[in-house]
Amino acid sequence: MAETFLDSTELVLNMGPQHPSTHGVLRVIVKLDGEKVLGTECVIGYLHRGVEKIAENRTYTMFAPYVDRIDYIAAVSNGLGYCLAVEKLLNVEAPARAQAVRVILTELNRIGSHLLWLGTHALDIGAITPLFYCMREREYTLDIFEKYCGARLTTHAFRIGGLQYETYEGFEKECLDFCDLFLPKVDEYEELLTGNRIWRERLINVGILNEADCKAFGVTGPMLRAAGCKWDIRKALPYSGYEKYDFEIPTRENGDTYDRYIVRMQEMRQSVRIIRQAVEGLPTGPITAKVPKVIKPPVGEAYVSIEAPKGELGYYIVSDGTTQPYRCRVRPPSFVNLQALDRMSRGSLVADLVAIIGTIDIVLGEVDR
Amino acid sequence: MRTILRKVFLVDLLQGMWVTFRTQHPKNIVTEQYPFERPKVAERYRGAPRLNINPENGQTLCICCDLCALACPEALIVVGWERNPETKRKDLVTFTYDTSRCMFCGLCEDACPVDALELTQDFELASYSREGAIFDRQILEEGIQPKKYVF
Ligand code: SF4
């Protein structure tokens, strides 16, 4: 090979931190031989806000709004994970109605997150149109959040032990309307992209990560499922009443960028199915369990993981019996998934690197925390 | 044969173009003309804070219990009060609310026992200086009074 005696062809380049297609402030040091990527290294931490440390200086209730800012695209999922972890420490369970509303909102959030991913990923690859359509539909989910809890992005929708707000009038109808409206829209995106030859050329066999590698890196979420592993925490370790709903885990075989795209598209359809079932079977009753005003969990520790849109999102909280967590560790899916970038991009072209970063679906707020 | 024909006539690309074409109709326009048309925000929207006053006598509803200040994760609310020697009650003197550090989480609003502090639908919070983002009692009670520009 040429590089063994001609190292002068090797070039080290910085991609980012202000590169538009790194989805935030990610810096990738790329070693190149011409157009070919020989290796990459990620430099992260530009968005580090010390969320885990903040937790140690806040009470359990006060920390809840901060978790929304970890993965701001999927704030509702983060809130759910945190609330479930504290509830596990306190040994309480949210009432059935609260659980169902939580499921509806997190699934809407999953759709919103996948839509944002699809729009920006397509934009990176050169298809500008889907972005506008994705944003248009995402707006509906954001409107539901706004009407439900008063904020669109950093929602702070759930409280420890249940919900703060009762659903608003017309909530069920709006969710069902969104389901009806959204399914044809997914077909529309597929019409735009799935068969498109440029899209296929750019994605098929790009950034392959097989199942064994996925497991070795700890990669979860749609990336793992695209490699053929049927692992979804909603099915494997059901939380918040997911065992009651009937849905499938979409999987694919190859584990390339195209498969991940297909898996996410299928997941949106499955989310619609879950929302439908949850809204139709929405129980009545209280929305908060009995939790003390001052939350003071007993000494102990709890780990709860949920299936966030990007993969396994875990909260590990250690309590020393005071009102503040002794330690709160977040296991963010983006951070773990990003570690596979080097393996996926080795040997590909620079242009593919953009596609590969996009397909991991990272949010830098979550990578750096 | 069919695949070749599909390729030659760019069927896959035309399919995508057709989707774009379908949405050209004016009834599909979703863009909001923001400064000209104010969007309607939801009733529960958490925007600019307001300190409610009793509409009958203009007195503040706040009972100076300090619960909102204690509930706030950012500790940005400062309630200044004085003990009234005649009525033995606390009288509100100052109330500052630093919106530049606020994350509009709504915890203060939830903590208030008399619904005196409320996050309203007003979302235009920009100001020319950092000091402008700190709301005092007057702004909180009367709302933000933006400077009117005449063109
Ligand atoms: S909304 Fe949240 S951050 Fe803002 S003042 Fe109230 S409690 Fe504090």
Ligand code: SF4
């Ligand atoms: S919680 Fe309400 S009543 Fe108490 S000090 Fe704050 S605004 Fe006043």
